[in-house]
Amino acid sequence: MRNFRNSLLVTLFGLFISMSVWASTNYAPLIEDIEQRLDKTAELYQQQHADEARRTVQMAYFEVFENLEGPIRINISARKSYEMESAFGEIRRMIGEKKPLADVQARIDWLKAALREVEPVLDGGHRLVAEEQHNALSRDDIAVHWQESFRTIDDLLAQAVTEYQAGNYSVASQHVQQAHYQGFKNSEMEMSLRQNRSAKDAASINQQFSSLIALTAQPDHLNDVSYQVTTLLQDIEDILPGLPTTRDDQQVAAAQSADNIPAADEGNNRTDWAEVTTGINQSIQDAIARYQGGDAKNAILDIQDTYFDRFEASGMENKIGSRDSAFKTTLEAYFTRLVSLMKAGQPVERLNAEASALTQDLQKAVTMLGEGEETQWSLLLYSLMIIVREGWKRC
Structure with a gap:
């Protein structure tokens, strides 16, 4: 049973091991720079210079961390990158809300620890153990039929990344199409999502597949492919708990409590x-x-x-x-x-x-x-926009 996170890291490991010397002379100083700025943030806040403290942590993000987001997404996961990015904003908000120094310092310490944790991954290619494991394949509140469908999507997207790294872009794009139809559409996951969640949610997943199909057909977008694949898998995993099956012959073997099923009309919360x-x-x-x-x-x-x-x-x-x-x-x-x-x-x-x-x-x-609800026509137009934009980038 393949876990996509592991597959993605394995396929990308070979690419970045050759860059380890370059990374060791670039990523480590960036991380040290951020740590120094975070320490300065705590010092300024302790001295009651709140505006300067906020400005310092914000510039740590804008001037330094933005250079690490892509490598973290590729070598570890999109979620890890987003989690660390959000910490900068959280520290800034805590300072603005005049939270106790101990609370601000605790969040700064967490972010510094996270930076130290990812440094060996970026500098030497050593992967974090069990980072971002999928749990969709073992959750009791996800029907077995959807677990099998998710596994199909996971495996095919892993193959797509492998082919993309090898330069087989058309084959990579075909694997994404197969994941879209075999795992999402033909399994009737899309149908259940429309009926039991909302058409907007189904359209969102379709959009992501369409974007990825177009993106994998173009060279030189490994970073973006990695980000979109991991985000797509996470979004699918998030909608599966409690999702009802569509036919009696689809194996459930998991409780489908009404508490786990959101109302179909969620328009007011959008x-x-x-x-x-x-x-x-x-x-x-x-x-x-x-x-x-x-x-x-x-x-x-x-x-x-x-x-x-x-x-x-x-x-x-x-x-x-x-x-x-x-x-x-x-x-x-x-x-x-x-x-x-x-x-x-x-x-x-x-x-x-x-x-x-x-x-x-x-x-x-x-x-x-x-x-509002998006039609197949809007999805087609969106896919064409992506293709046109990528074409202009290459000109």
Whole structure:
């Protein structure tokens, strides 16, 4: 029985072992830099310089940790990368909420320990033991039929990554298609998801498969393939507990308690991404106005707050990353560039141009995430968008 996390790490290990010398001269200093900034954060907070402490931890993320996110996703898992990324935002929020120094220090210590834990993986290729194991294959609240379907998806996606690493892009894409149809559609997992969860949830999984099919057909996207595969598997694993089977001959052998089955209509609980985008754009404009008024220091802090409090905390960043990790990286880069432009004292016109481009891409993100049930036609259009965008990147 194959566990995809292990398969993914095995297939990618060979690629990165040849880079171990390079990594040892780059990743270790980055980790040390972050640790020093985190220590400075605690020191500033202890001295009651809360704004400086928040600024220090935020810059540790923007200036340093962003360079580690991709390697952590590939060598360990997307969840580990996201968990560590979120810790920076949590430390920042705790400082803003004036939490006790001991609590802030405890979270800083956790993040430093996590950095030390991943360092040998990045520097020397040593894998973490039992990191991010799937538990979908052993949970009592997941029907045996869905466990078998998940295993099919897991195995085929592992084969896709192996073929992609070998440069067999069309074969890799075919394996993803097989995982989509054999594991998700033909097993009637998609049908049950639509009937017992929501059409929006089913459309989201379909979107991720479509994105991955297009992505694996293109070279030079191993990082993005890794991120999207691990996120897709995690999203599928998250929807399986309590999911009813569709036919009597599908083996259940697992309790399907009504407590585990969400209501089919969850529309009222869905995030209004257009509203989130409006908030981001307004906050960016307010920060630029503050910068124009001569307060660059706090304007930079406002940009960083917008990233953590709106883009990340709303779940928008993670949702976009699960569908198109390259686009997520593009959006993140706007915040980094705005901060860099402010630090360099650049004209307001350059900031406005950057903000305008961010606004346009955020609107694309709203369209991607959708504001209601998505049709097969919208999925087709989304897949074509990915193919066209990848084609332009190669030109």
